[in-house]
Amino acid sequence: MEIRAAQESELEQVVDLNCIAFNPNQHERYWQYVRGDSSYRLSQTRVVVVNNRVVSTLRVWERRIRIGASLVTMGGIGGVCTDSKYRGVGYASALMRDTIGYLQTIGCDIGVLFTIIPEEFYHRFGWTSFPLKGFAFQFNSATTTETRSDWQIRTFKLETDLDTVASIYDAANAQQSGTISRTRAYWDMEPSRIRGILPTVIAHQNGNIGGYLNYEIDGACAKVHEVGHLPDNPDVLDALVLHLLQTCAVDKIEEIKGIFSPQHPFVQRLKTTCKGEISPITDTAMMLYAVRLPVLLRHLVVEWESQIAASEESFPQIAVKFPIVNNQQAVLRYDGHNTIQIVDNAPDAVSLEMSEEDFWQLLFGEIGWEQMNLDDSVSPEVSAFLAMLFPKRDVIFWYPDRY
Template structure:
C-alpha cells in the first residue's frame, strides 16, 4: 500500500469513501470538512492506496487547545475509514503511524480523537479521558420569569462578536480556541457550533446557549444531531452571575415549551450551570462517564516548554511555596524527570525559577502511564490523588516534592465542547 498526502482532484474520492464506510446521509458533513473548513489543506488528508485506488483515509485537523493559561497546537484525528474489503490488513495502523510522523514533523504538541475503539488507539499511546454526562429529568409545567432579561434567537451577523467574547471568558482546559473564521466556516454549522439563543440585558448579550430541543432544523449533520446531548454548549458573563440564573431559566423554559422530559449535557457535576439547573428545576440528576475522548502527547518536552510560563506562574502565586516548601528544598533545587511511555523531560526549580530541559537529568524520577499523565495535565487527577491510588506502586518522592508537583499541576475542570468535532 502507498501512503501519502491527498492530491488535488482526489477530494470527491475521499468523500465517497467516507460516505460508503459510514453513512450516506452524512455526506454533506464530509464534504464541508474538506471544502468549508478554512483550516483544511490537502496534506492533512493522509490516504492509503492500493493499485491507485484510495482504500483508507485519515484526516488531521489543525486546532489550538487551552491548558490552564497556555494554548498549544492540537492535531485532531478524524475521518478515519477503510473500505470493507481492505480491513484487517493493517492499513489503518499504517495510516496512524504516518499521522504520528506528520504531527511530529509539523510541531504539534497534543493529539485528540473521538472513538469507541479505545484498545486500537491505545496501541499507539492515545489515552482515554473521562468525560461526564449529566442527565436531568424534568417534570416542570410552568415557565420561569426572565424579566428584565430578554431571551431571543441568535443572529450571526449581529451577535457573533459578543458570543465569541463570552466563549473566551468561559474557556476551560480542554476548550478549543476558536477564531472568527472558525465560527463562520460552513463546517461549523454542520457540526452545530452556532448558538440557538442569547440572553440580553438592555441590548447587551450576557449569555448564550446551544440547544437541540425538539425539531432540529439548524442544518446540523443528522448523525451528530442524534448522538449529541440536547444541551450542547453554554456561556455566560462570569462577572455578571445573574446572567447564569437567566440562562438556566431560559434553557428550562425552552425545554418546557418543547415538552422535553430530560436535559443531557457533557458537564461536570460541579459545573456552575449544572448546579443552577438542579437548583431551579428541583430535579435529581444522574451522572455517567464515558471515555470516547482520547489524547496523545506528541512531544513531552515541547509541550512542557510551552507550558513553562503557566507552571512558573503557579509557583509564583503560591505563598505556601515561598514560605514553606522553598525553605525545605535542599540547596534550593528541585529536579523532576517526568517519564511517560518512551518520552521524558526534566523540570528543574532553582531558587524558585523553573527550567524545562529536554533530557532525563532530573534527580526525582516520576514515572507515569500515558493515562495518568493526561489526567494530571488537564487537572482531572492530582499527584497526591495518584499517590493514594497507587497502593502497591507508590511514587518514590517526598511529601514536599509531592506538594510542589501539586502546585505545578493543580486540580481543574476539563471541558471540551461536543460541537468541536472533527
C-alpha cells in the same frame, strides 16, 4: 501500498469513502469539510493508495487546545475509515502510525481524536483514553421552582450577534482547561457550522448580550452542547436555565444531559431550580497522544512559573521525572529561584510512578496532585511543589468542537 497526502484528483474518492463508511447521504457535508474550511491544506487529508485507488483515509484538523490556561498545538484526527473490501489487511493501522510522523512534521504537540469504535483499536498505537465528565438529569416540570431574571432571552441572530458571542466565548474559556481556541474565522467555517457551533439563544439586557446557550431537542431529551457567559455576569445563567426548563416543559422533555462538568455553574443552577439530583455520566470517546512530549511541557512552563510566583512560597531545587509517555521521557527541573526547565533526563530526578491515563488527567487538571495516591517515594517538599503546579480543574471540550 503508498501512504501520503491526498492529491487534488483523489479528493472525490476520499469523499465517497467517507459516505460509504459513515453516511451515504452526506456527500455535500464531506466536501464542505474540505472546501468550506479556510484552514484546510491538501496534506491534511492522509491516504493509503493501492493500485491507484484510495483504500483508507483520515483527516488532520490543526487546532490549539488549552492545558490549564496554556495553549498548545493540536492535531485532531477524524474521519478514519477504510473501504470495506480492503478491511482486515492493516491499512488503517499503517495510516495511524504514519500520521504521527506527519503531526511531528507540522509541529503538533498533542494528538486528539474522538472514537466511535471501541478504544482498543487506538490503544494499540499508543493512544490513551481521556474520560470527559458529563451530567444527566431527569426533568419533571412539577418540581421546578419559578425564578425571575432581569435578562431576556431571544433566538440567536447570525448577522448581529456572532461577533459578541465569539468575544464571550474567548472571555469565558480563557482559563478553561480542555477548550479549543476559536479564531473569528473558525466560527465562519462550514465544518464548524455543520457541527452546530452557533448558539440556539442569547441572553441580553439593555441591548447588551451577556451569555448564550447551545442546545438541541432530540426526541424526549434536551442535549446541552455549550454555555457561555461573561465572567462578571454569572446571573445571566439563571435566565438561560429558566429558558431551557420552559422549553423542556413545552416539549415534554424527560431528560436533560450534557458532556461537561456537573460542577459547572449552569448545571448547579439547573439542579437548584429543578430540585433534583444530577447523575454524573462519563464520555470515553476522547483519546490523546503525546506527539512531542518535551515541547508540550515547555509550553506549560510560563504558567507554572506564574503559579509559583503567585503562591509566594519558596521551594528548594527539585527535579521530577514524568512517566514515559508514547516512548518519550521528560524531566521537570526547578532551580529554587522561580525558573523551570524541561530536560530529557536528570540522575537526581524523583520518578513519578503513574499510568499514562493518570499523567494526562493530572496535566489537564481532571485530577489534582493531592488526589494522587503515590507511595512515600515523593517527599513532602516535592509533593507540596507538585500540588501547587497541578491543582484540580474541571476539564471541558465543548461538543461542537468535535470532528
